[in-house]
Amino acid sequence: MTHAPLSQVKRGKVYGIGLGPGDPELMTLKAARLIREASVIAYPTLAGGASFARSIAAEFIAQGTREIVMDVPMTVARGPAQHAYDQGAARIAEALEAGQDVVVLCEGDPFFYGSFMYLFARLRSDFQVEIVPGVTSVTACAAVAQLPLVARNEVMTVLPAPLEDASLRDKIAGSDTVIVMKLGRHFKRVRALIDTAGLTEKSVYIERATGANEVVKPLKDAPETAPYFSMILIVKGADPWL
Missing domain, CATH: 3.40.1010.10 (Tetrapyrrole methylase, N-terminal domain)
Known part of the structure; x- marks a missing residue:
């Protein structure tokens, strides 16, 4: 053969x-x-x-x-x-x-x-x-935090934490909802920027969403350090229907 x-x-x-x-x-x-x-x-x-x-x-x-x-x-x-x-x-x-x-x-x-x-x-x-395609970490984090991300004409921005401070500040200020990903060693710096912007009370910290070691907390109660697979959701809630 x-x-x-x-x-x-x-x-x-x-x-x-x-x-x-x-x-x-x-x-x-x-x-x-x-x-x-x-x-x-x-x-x-x-x-x-x-x-x-x-x-x-x-x-x-x-x-x-x-x-x-x-x-x-x-x-x-x-x-x-x-x-x-x-x-x-x-x-x-x-x-x-x-x-x-x-x-x-x-x-x-x-x-x-x-x-x-x-x-x-x-x-x-x-x-x-x-x-x-697969379920993204963004939608998974919104689900476990029970936070609607955007409604009607709201704008959502996804930011990688390694961006420079000035860029993060401007983009956080310019969106209705902000997702900050890839926290890891940048967590303390990003947390301080959010606090300075007066948005800590509107922010939720999530790590390892949907996994066995999932953590979901208001940002003010978040741990001092964060793994790479973690993110912060900042939902300003501008839509009057929500």
Whole structure:
């Protein structure tokens, strides 16, 4: 029996799968199905630690599934992370060239601060890609805090905490609702800016929304330090109907 040369093998398809904020039950039916059917999955880890993305999807991963692990350094410098994504994309491409579909796991949504977008940029020109959206951390945090985010003509702004103070101040002042993400080591500084703006009483702190270690508190009662997976919701409540 002869086999078709590799160049004639139908290329695989890559799926960027949004897993939601942490609770596996918040994954879409499509995401769960694709993970169950996958023969190859890929996901990032930080500094060789456990993968948060994999932990969300763990119950859906079949025994014997090949796993491509991408160790992405958490540094301010862009070079090391870019190198990790280059290597990860190359390994995924090998599987795709061999005719295997690859499911890439991404917490939250793949295109909302999602790690998958860096792989997408490297693979989209050569391979077929499908994006499966997921519940974002923003909507999850609003749900657990029971805070409507925006109504009618209100404006919402999402801010990464590493922005400079002046930029954060201006953008916080210019929106009806503000989401400040990626707090981590920036938490104390951001908290002080919010307090100076007189918005502490309108702010809620959430960490690890929908997870087993979820924390939801008024910002004034928040802990002194915050993990990376935390955010502050500032809801000014300008709509008179609310």
